């Protein structure tokens with residue numbers, strides 16, 4: 244359940260913090276649940292360990308980034324860009340027109356010194372995302388300090404720092420309140436995901452309906468995706484699960500099989516390879532991995548628009564034709580093209596909601612089944628395992644939706660991560676079998692279920708009923724899912740936020756620091772959602788259903 248920060252460092256920092264506290268003559272306040280809420284520490288998600296004082300500091304108008312002593316060279320500019328983004332979200336576009344010479348006797352914070360040990364900036368699953376942040380007491384302001392093993396830990400530290408600051412209208416300067424601060428932090432789970440779907444609707448019922456061709460609802464324009472990625476960093480989420488293609492449309496260019504793209508809704512609603520690569524790079528610079536998905540064989544009707552032989556027949560169009568070698572050639576080609584863009588360790592192969600009736604009713608397939616001595620459920624297994632082998636051959640480990648596990652869990656590659664969605668209790672079985680699991684149970688973590696409240700998102704514990712320590716480690720994290728039935732660029736942000744933030748704290752904050760009753764964190768989450776609004780993110784109010792409208796005539800903060 245998440246290790247504490249390294250013991251040795253912990254001791255040093257606590258001693259240093261104690262010294263600073265004596266100097267500042269300020270009262271340290273240990274981060275304790277309830278205590279924190281009373282103390283108005285408005286950081287979301289709550290860090291693993293916090294102490295703070297009662298002083299305040301002004302930020303110098305030329306607040307600088309110093310990397311003296313850092314082992315990280317920042318050739319790619321990740322840190323420098325993140326620092327400037329942080330300054331921008333702290334300023335919130337206000338004009339800082341303070342008279343700094345009138346402030347000469349006030350404690351001014353000159354900059355932030357960031358020391359990163361690792362010279363590398365390769366982002367991968369399981370990298371060290373921890374950081375330590377120290378803001379000095381008003382008596383000795385000079386520099387704040389951020390220490391992190393990797394640049395990606397430092398990015399989280401910058402996000403936390405941004406939440407300690409606000410623009411003060413009296414002095415017209417940015418103020419850091421409640422100094423000195425010492426924050427020691429790291430995530431509880433290494434996989435903290437958000438799914439976006441750029442082609443489809445999905446929910447348990449949808450599949451049972453006849454094929455349904457929506458015309459344009461679900462494409463997400465690139466600026467919308469970028470904005471979602473930026474907002475994810477505020478809540479320290481670190482995986483964007485991109486459900487790119489599905490039954491309804493195939494918006495992504497695949498150079499190996501260029502006619503797949505014919506399955507896009509329209510000639511405007513497409514992503515080129517360069518677009519996808521740009522999204523991956525944009526996300527990576529923000530510490531976010533992109534998990535690409537093709538959902539085979541059940542959610543792939545749109546593939547046949549360009550290559551009709553992938554359909555069982557013109558009248559029965561999915562799942563993909565299991566009897567056709569071309570089907571697996573195309574999957575191989577897609578995964579080969581993917582491997583050049585999507586560098587995350589995992590690829591998602593779907594595998595959910597496979598209705599095999601087109602296989603049994605289409606003569607050439609049913610003949611093939613007989614010839615190979617398979618019934619339809621064995622053919623489903625054959626398909627999924629063959630797709631898994633293709634993914635492995637391109638260097639990926641695999642994520643598959645839970646039906647694959649429920650039907651033939653002991654046959655899956657040991658490199659499979661089972662993605663739970665149907666309900667609770669699945670993670671328990673998955674990890675008992677020795678496989679890894681991502682938790683997304685639809686009754687609690689599906690954002691398109693507007694009647695699921697933020698309190699339910701908050702209270703959904705991925706390790707429910709898993710007591711064995713080894714098995715707990717196999718739950719690599721969780722993901723909230725933003726399926727696209729009624730979502731496009733007009734309403735995606737308020738459907739994601741603030742409920743995704745509630746799950747983000749569940750996935751980040753140490754178990755013992757989480758509120759047992761979500762009501763305890765209402766004020767802090769409400770504050771965070773106002774902060775999102777101030778940063779230009781259309782986060783909905785907490786009260787009411789998902790993406791509720793605000794109450795009449797009141798301020799955001801209260």
Ligand SMILES: *[C@@H]1O[C@H](CO)[C@@H](O)[C@H](O)[C@H]1NC(C)=O
Nearest residue numbers: 340341342343344345346347
């Ligand atoms: C700025 O503050 C200084 C020192 O208090 C004062 O002399 C000066 O007039 C102020 N400038 C403006 C533009 O208010």
Ligand SMILES: *[C@@H]1O[C@H](CO)[C@@H](O)[C@H](O)[C@H]1NC(C)=O
Nearest residue numbers: 410411412413414415418420
């Ligand atoms: C802004 O600064 C003034 C003067 O330092 C202080 O009295 C006031 O409480 C501050 N306002 C906020 C909202 O912190």
Ligand SMILES: *[C@@H]1O[C@H](CO)[C@@H](O)[C@H](O)[C@H]1NC(C)=O
Nearest residue numbers: 599616617618619620621622
């Ligand atoms: C397919 O065959 C397997 C093995 O004989 C059997 O367990 C399973 O029930 C069969 N499934 C169907 C749908 O007939």
Ligand SMILES: *[C@@H]1O[C@H](CO)[C@@H](O)[C@H](O)[C@H]1NC(C)=O
Nearest residue numbers: 666667668669671707708709
């Ligand atoms: C956890 O175990 C309890 C007691 O056996 C059971 O009632 C509950 O449904 C389980 N929860 C999940 C999510 O499996």
